[in-house]
Amino acid sequence: MNMAIQWVSFKTIVVKEVRRFMRIWVQTLVPPAITIALYFVIFGSLIGSRIGQMGGYDYMQFVVPGLIMMAVIQNSYGNVVSSFYGTKFQGNIEELLVSPTAEVTILLGYLAGGVLRGLAVGGIVTVLALFFTELSVESWPITISMVLMTAVVFSIAGFLNAMYANSFDDISIIPTFVLTPLIYLGGVFYSVDLLPDFWANVSLVNPILYMVNGFRYGILGVSDVSLGVSYFMLTLFMLGGFGFAMYLLTRGEKLRS
Amino acid sequence: MSVALEIKGLKKTYADGFQALKGIDLHVRQGDFFALLGPNGAGKSTTLGILTSVVSKSAGSVCIMGHDIDQDFQQAKQCLGVVPQEFNFNQFEKVFDILVTQGGYYGLSRALAKQRAEKYLRKLDLWDKRDTISRTLSGGMKRRLMIARALVHEPQLLVLDEPTAGVDIELRRSMWEFLTQVNEEGTTIILTTHYLEEAESLCRNIAIIDEGQIIENTSMKSLLRKLTREIFIFDTRNALQPPLELPGFTARIMDEHMLEVEIEVGKEQSLNKLFTLFDGAGIEVTSMRNKANRLEEMFVNLLKPSKIVGYDQAANSPVVEPGAAANDGAAS
Incomplete structure (x- = not known):
């Protein structure tokens, strides 16, 4: 494999992806910022002040890491699923298939695009959060590694969704009926300690719980689950998802006849 | 003269059991202007799809400029430029950006890709449209954009699948002149078309495919003598x-x-x-x-x-x- 060609090709895909979401910033960057700002106002300022403390912190401080993570998850996923499915739908995936760009380069390029969009929106949401509460970071390495790994995992998930999708309906069904419930029930707004034992145990099968709590640990130093389990789950999903995506790409699943 | 394309025993059976190619052999020399003709459903697009990696073959081998597409896929693809039948560029991107991005997929630095994009947009009379969003181009301009995109990495073998379909006669003739010039500069060209006048006036050698088999493979002159x-x-x-x-x-x-x-x-x-x-x-x-x-x-x-x-x-x-x-x- 000619690494020089692959490197140029990777940079080309990343530049194309970043230009895409910057070109349509009104659709990609503004809506999540407004939505999350509303969460800050309603759940943080208005209702949060009556909830009191959670996990030893003001509700606003508790909920901020979860909302940042929610923005990162939704936007990493959304960027890759819409961009890669759009590429398939318009047929310009053939530009890549015909070229010397290797499958692994295609995958890494799209994942990098998803991660950058997730981080861009996460950054915007973090800045917005500073208008509502003070934010100090307990551990930068944990915070950064958690947000990066989560963005990668959900970029892979978006890629897999796009690989299998046959219509635009297929790329909205998973985010609406699977991703959103998992995020809302993944400890973004509450500590699982508040739940009855049965539901607390059910929550443990939700992978997003580990990501949100890992990130919250990085910022606040509190978590409902062990940090080691969070890293283990993220690594598992990352490697498993990447391997599966590579398998599908190499087979040309729904790309080649 | 060296071989630009060598196909041996190429077979393709689709998942539904349809056998599109029944073991074809094809040999295209470097510098040739070659026509691959056949009725609809004969196997032309499947053959081109295998060359371009959009279709997976069931059996046989394909070598492009001496590079086997299984063993040496990067080198093989580096030598190949493709103009597909359907418009498949990004409809929301600017004309210039489409070419620069395509150059990047072939490892061209951004500066070189921009230089090449300008060169081919000028040659195909699209330079004035460089900042236009591609979906707003006319049909003829879209066809020319597809050709410019295929040439941006200056391939040694150019495959064109019905490049002049739906193009008016004046533009078609100007595209013929352009393709003839590209061929004279050393690029091997394989063309499929339903305009047989186009194949007769442009191509030196020809293969006719029907029901997944090559039924004629000879020079244009020999064929017409028959x-x-x-x-x-x-x-x-x-x-x-x-x-x-x-x-x-x-x-x-x-x-x-x-x-x-x-x-x-x-x-x-x-x-x-x-x-x-x-x-x-x-x-x-x-x-x-x-x-x-x-x-x-x-x-x-x-x-x-x-x-x-x-x-x-x-x-x-x-x-x-x-x-x-x-x-x-x-x-x-």
Whole structure:
């Protein structure tokens, strides 16, 4: 494999992806910022002040890491699923298939695009959060590694969704009926300690719980689950998802006849 | 001369069991302008799809410029430029960006990709449209954009799948001139088209594929030499009246000022003999033309009549047997 060609090709895909979401910033960057700002106002300022403390912190401080993570998850996923499915739908995936760009380069390029969009929106949401509460970071390495790994995992998930999708309906069904419930029930707004034992145990099968709590640990130093389990789950999903995506790409699943 | 494309025993069976290719062999020399023709569903697009990695082959081997597409896929793809039948560029990107991005996929630095993009947009008269969103281009401009995109990495082998479909005749001819120039500069070109006039005027060698098999693979000249029958249409100044005596020729009166005559080269018939007969019959010819182009005649002869959509067998059947008087065929 000619690494020089692959490197140029990777940079080309990343530049194309970043230009895409910057070109349509009104659709990609503004809506999540407004939505999350509303969460800050309603759940943080208005209702949060009556909830009191959670996990030893003001509700606003508790909920901020979860909302940042929610923005990162939704936007990493959304960027890759819409961009890669759009590429398939318009047929310009053939530009890549015909070229010397290797499958692994295609995958890494799209994942990098998803991660950058997730981080861009996460950054915007973090800045917005500073208008509502003070934010100090307990551990930068944990915070950064958690947000990066989560963005990668959900970029892979978006890629897999796009690989299998046959219509635009297929790329909205998973985010609406699977991703959103998992995020809302993944400890973004509450500590699982508040739940009855049965539901607390059910929550443990939700992978997003580990990501949100890992990130919250990085910022606040509190978590409902062990940090080691969070890293283990993220690594598992990352490697498993990447391997599966590579398998599908190499087979040309729904790309080649 | 070296080989640009070598296909051996290529087979493709789709998931539904349809066998699109039944083991084809093809050999295209470097520098050639090669036509791959066949009716719809014959296997042309499957063959090109395998070359371009959009279709997976079931068996056989493909070498592009000596690089096996299985063993040496990067080098093989680096040598190949593709103009597909359908518009498949990003409809929301600017013309210039489409070319620069394509260059990047082939490892060209951004500066070089921009330079090449300008070069080919200028050559294809699209430079003024460089900042236009591609979906707003006219059909002809989109076709030219596809060609410019395929050339941006300057491939040694260019594959064009019906590049002039839906393009007006003026633009088609300018594209022929451009492609001829690209070929003269050393790029091997493989062309599929339904405009047989296009293949006849551009290509030196030809393969005809039908039902997943190559049924003819030769030079254009050799193929056309095999054509033993040509049908001409004559427009006449004076009104034609049946019966018409043209001994030795199969003729049919189309209307009172139009006559169709079949000339069989194998029977030593010639236009000179025919014009002598016209003189004798007092027929004054104002113009003449081939009923169909020669390659089209050959193509029709080689394929089963049922395969030619719109092919009218009756129209090609002799109405008047040689030596007999012509009836008024206008009613048929």
